[in-house]
Amino acid sequence: MNHDPFSWGRPSDETYGAYNDSIAHTSPFPKMNTQQPIITGTSVISMKYNNGVIIAADNLGAYGSLLRFTDVERLFPVGKNTVVGISGDISDMQHIEEMLSDLEIENNYDNSHAEDDEALKPSYIFEYLSTVMYQRRSKMNPLFNALIVAGTENGEPFLKYVNLLGVTYSSPTLATGFGAHLAVPLLRRVIDREEDVAKTDLDLAQKTILESMKVLYYRDARSSRKFSLAIIDKDQGLIFKQGLQVENMNWNFAKDIKGYGTQKV
Amino acid sequence: MNGIQVDINRLKKGEVSLGTSIMAVTFNGGVILGADSRTTTGAYIANRVTDKLTRVHEKIWCCRSGSAADTQAVADIVQYHLELYTAQYGTPSIDTAASIFKTICYDNKDNLTAGIIVAGFDDKKGEGEVYSIPLGGSVHKQDYAIAGSGSAFIYGYCDKNYRKDFNKDETVDFVKHSLSQAIKWDGSSGGVIRMVILTKDGLERLIFYPDEYENL
Numbered sequence: 105m106n107h108d109p110f111s112w113g114r115p116s117d118e119t120y121g122a123y124n125d126s127i128a129h130t131s132p133f134p135k136m137n138t139q140q141p142i143i144t145g146t147s148v149i150s151m152k153y154n155n156g157v158i159i160a161a162d163n164l165g166a167y168g169s170l171l172r173f174t175d176v177e178r179l180f181p182v183g184k185n186t187v188v189g190i191s192g193d194i195s196d197m198q199h200i201e202e203m204l205s206d207l208e209i210e211n212n213y214d215n216s217h218a219e220d221d222e223a224l225k226p227s228y229i230f231e232y233l234s235t236v237m238y239q240r241r242s243k244m245n246p247l248f249n250a251l252i253v254a255g256t257e258n259g260e261p262f263l264k265y266v267n268l269l270g271v272t273y274s275s276p277t278l279a280t281g282f283g284a285h286l287a288v289p290l291l292r293r294v295i296d297r298e299e300d301v302a303k304t305d306l307d308l309a310q311k312t313i314l315e316s317m318k319v320l321y322y323r324d325a326r327s328s329r330k331f332s333l334a335i336i337d338k339d340q341g342l343i344f345k346q347g348l349q350v351e352n353m354n355w356n357f358a359k360d361i362k363g364y365g366t367q368k369v
Numbered sequence: 370m371n372g373i374q375v376d377i378n379r380l381k382k383g384e385v386s387l388g389t390s391i392m393a394v395t396f397n398g399g400v401i402l403g404a405d406s407r408t409t410t411g412a413y414i415a416n417r418v419t420d421k422l423t424r425v426h427e428k429i430w431c432c433r434s435g436s437a438a439d440t441q442a443v444a445d446i447v448q449y450h451l452e453l454y455t456a457q458y459g460t461p462s463i464d465t466a467a468s469i470f471k472t473i474c475y476d477n478k479d480n481l482t483a484g485i486i487v488a489g490f491d492d493k494k495g496e497g498e499v500y501s502i503p504l505g506g507s508v509h510k511q512d513y514a515i516a517g518s519g520s521a522f523i524y525g526y527c528d529k530n531y532r533k534d535f536n537k538d539e540t541v542d543f544v545k546h547s548l549s550q551a552i553k554w555d556g557s558s559g560g561v562i563r564m565v566i567l568t569k570d571g572l573e574r575l576i577f578y579p580d581e582y583e584n585l
Contacts, residue, residue: 169518200575326412364441369572
């Protein structure tokens with residue numbers, strides 16, 4: 105007979121099978137699911153200019169080093185004055201896309217001023233997203249992304265960043281991923297500080313963004329040639345360009361490079 | 370003992386890798402070596418115009434994949450050996466060159482990450498030859514060989530499209546189309562497509578830029 109107190113008051117194992125005692129070995133912590141990103145989007149780059157903001161991101165969803173999906177849209181317009189650019193895990197990006205859609209629906213429901221006075225503003229969208237990002241991080245179950253919210257609010261350009269840690273910051277030039285290392289220095293050559301924003305027109309800003317996308321295609325092994333670009337202009341409104349390609353690349357000099365040191369042929 | 374533990378993630382921290390798509394194809398009249406031009410450190414492209422087609426003898430070349438440092442070191446040593454061999458015994462055969470590559474790669478297998486394709490034109494036999502030397506240091510004589518991370522995506526394409534009786538232009542197209550697909554799918558491959566053609570008439574270098582091969 106089994107006289108172990110642990111088994112007092114219950115049938116023997118032969119009757120109903122062995123007792124499942126895993127409940128006595130639980131973790132004192134809540135469920136923590138820190139993930140790893142699977143399908144990923146690379147850099148999002150953006151900058152302010154005298155009349156608004158520009159934001160761009162390529163159309164690639166990479167599966168590790170496999171360039172698996174080439175038709176991924178990573179810029180999301182919200183209303184007429186905001187665009188959200190998302191890098192990182194694509195499944196989490198699609199979740200955020202759904203959240204933004206729900207936000208718009210909620211705001212527009214039973215709201216006669218949804219198109220003007222009570223339209224969603226970039227700062228509202230940003231505050232909502234950054235709150236969610238930090239909350240998820242605090243549950244150790246992050247959305248594995250880095251986002252940039254770009255738009256115009258009260259006639260002024262709006263540009264702010266938030267990531268999987270809930271870290272937020274704002275600057276006249278912002279980028280995620282590789283863009284933070286390669287594009288930001290290029291963008292800052294044009295806009296070094298807030299005062300330079302007023303001196304920069306749309307044409308120069310767009311040229312700088314295109315040049316940065318070219319450099320990223322040269323140097324980021326997880327980037328694609330095809331990309332999307334959005335302009336939120338104070339006067340012209342939201343201009344969304346898709347299917348753009350990196351052009352005017354320099355490759356011709358490669359024909360004269362032979363070997364890696366001494367080789368002449 | 371639970372078997373032998375092997376660390377397959379061989380590239381050291383910060384080490385530069387020839388991500389790569391490389392291939393070598395024999396045809397009636399010689400052999401063509403082909404390669405992309407991308408060298409990566411993680412996801413950063415350290416060199417976008419790399420030359421991965423390396424000469425170890427006048428008409429014996431190799432395609433390099435794996436660690437840039439390891440493959441450069443191995444190729445330099447093989448070039449030295451073949452130069453000394455030629456001084457003493459005359460032009461070496463392609464299989465002799467492949468054998469020297471193999472000896473270095475096999476004897477130092479624990480310390481090397483080198484996937485090499487040896488390809489050359491034997492003037493005496495009047496034909497081209499291809500030898501594949503993967504990570505372990507084994508040798509495999511083949512009609513054509515593909516290697517590097519990008520090759521994974523073109524096994525089907527190459528198997529279905531290769532013919533033994535291609536002429537030079539058809540072989541160039543085969544290599545160009547194959548590497549185009551490898552570059553399209555592999556993030557570790559890209560840049561320009563370089564080719565080296567070895568025939569009885571000598572050596573010819575070709576280069577193809579993205580605008581040309583991207584939309585084949």
